[in-house]
Amino acid sequence: MPQRILVINPGSTSTKIAVYEDGAELFSEGMAHSAEEIGRYSCMADQIQFREAAIREVLVRRGFDMRSLACVVGRGGLLRPIPGGVYAVSDTMKYELQTARYGEHASNLGAPIADALARELGIPAFIADPVVVDELSDLARIYGHKQFRKQSIFHALNQKAVARRWAAEHGRRYEDVRLVVAHMGGGVSVGYHHLGRVVDVNNALNGEGPFSPERAGTLPSGALAKLCFSGTVTEKEVMKMINGQGGTVSLAGTNDMRVLEAGYMKGEPEATLIYNAFIYNVGKAIGALAAVAEGKLDGIVLTGGIAYGKPVQEGLARMCGWMAPVTVYAGEGELEALAAAGSRGLAGEAMEYK
Numbered sequence: 001m002p003q004r005i006l007v008i009n010p011g012s013t014s015t016k017i018a019v020y021e022d023g024a025e026l027f028s029e030g031m032a033h034s035a036e037e038i039g040r041y042s043c044m045a046d047q048i049q050f051r052e053a054a055i056r057e058v059l060v061r062r063g064f065d066m067r068s069l070a071c072v073v074g075r076g077g078l079l080r081p082i083p084g085g086v087y088a089v090s091d092t093m094k095y096e097l098q099t100a101r102y103g104e105h106a107s108n109l110g111a112p113i114a115d116a117l118a119r120e121l122g123i124p125a126f127i128a129d130p131v132v133v134d135e136l137s138d139l140a141r142i143y144g145h146k147q148f149r150k151q152s153i154f155h156a157l158n159q160k161a162v163a164r165r166w167a168a169e170h171g172r173r174y175e176d177v178r179l180v181v182a183h184m185g186g187g188v189s190v191g192y193h194h195l196g197r198v199v200d201v202n203n204a205l206n207g208e209g210p211f212s213p214e215r216a217g218t219l220p221s222g223a224l225a226k227l228c229f230s231g232t233v234t235e236k237e238v239m240k241m242i243n244g245q246g247g248t249v250s251l252a253g254t255n256d257m258r259v260l261e262a263g264y265m266k267g268e269p270e271a272t273l274i275y276n277a278f279i280y281n282v283g284k285a286i287g288a289l290a291a292v293a294e295g296k297l298d299g300i301v302l303t304g305g306i307a308y309g310k311p312v313q314e315g316l317a318r319m320c321g322w323m324a325p326v327t328v329y330a331g332e333g334e335l336e337a338l339a340a341a342g343s344r345g346l347a348g349e350a351m352e353y354k
Contacts, residue, residue, distance in 0.1 A: 012106045067121060074115075089127060154183070166299055180300045184307055187205060213255040251274045
């Protein structure tokens with residue numbers, strides 16, 4: 001009997017779903033939610049029934065029989081730091097997500113919605129590799145002051161999925177390979193995957209690593225401290241500089257790397273400088289993790305939406321190709337990654353979240 005899996009990826013103003021059958025996509029659809037619709041709700045948890053109803057409406061309109069599903073997989077939200085993998089949705093997990101115990105984010109809706117749909121059908125609900133996946137080595141956690149420790153926040157779902165894909169395509173197990181994966185999207189995370197664990201990665205959300213379309217990445221701490229106490233900016237404004245109005249938004253006035261790429265291709269000086277600086281920073285981050293791997297890398301993987309850009313591919317291949325072969329899996333691949341996780345969950349790989 002075919003194995004059908006429904007996957008759900010809630011975003012701040014949209015909900016994306018797809019149904020996969022034995023690993024192949026049957027259909028997918030994205031539902032946009034207007035500011036007026038979202039504005040009716042005071043918190044994310046209040047949106048659960050609204051978004052669930054929207055999903056049901058799509059499935060009914062497509063004539064899809066939900067009784068044919070084997071499981072439902074939702075995007076993992078802000079939970080406590082956990083190792084990567086597939087997790088069965090639990091009451092504890094739902095409580096933490098719905099009360100926003102570890103933070104408010106649209107991805108918190110994935111598990112509760114998946115569970116509501118799955119319970120009705122008597123099938124399992126899973127999440128996989130949320131952004132809080134934490135497999136850092138002890139050495140990677142240390143900063144130069146005892147008050148600070150590295151927090152693991154990165155594109156774990158996509159990074160883990162493409163690393164597994166690379167291993168499968170090379171006839172190997174993910175747990176036996178050493179890869180550096182660079183995810184380049186709205187944020188940039190560069191992680192070292194050592195025998196199945198991401199033992200080092202930059203905090204892709206709050207100010208570390210390469211800059212991205214909207215995030216500033218690493219800034220000079222002394223200058224930033226002076227700015228914070230200058231009396232000219234508020235804490236909220238500084239946080240926006242770091243995440244939301246940093247990166248190419250600040251440097252070039254756009255969060256669309258395709259605009260910069262077009263300027264680069266035309267030879268526009270400013271666009272060329274910033275575009276090359278982006279490549280330069282990502283390449284440096286890859287090189288730093290190659291040092292962590294002591295040069296024993298099996299491969300380097302480029303992923304995320306920005307990886308579609310040929311100049312990015314070529315620039316990073318020039319910088320880093322001497323370290324290990326460079327493979328490109330462009331795009332986010334989140335729905336496909338959730339479906340693959342559902343298959344692993346059905347095969348008995350799901351862990352408990354207590």
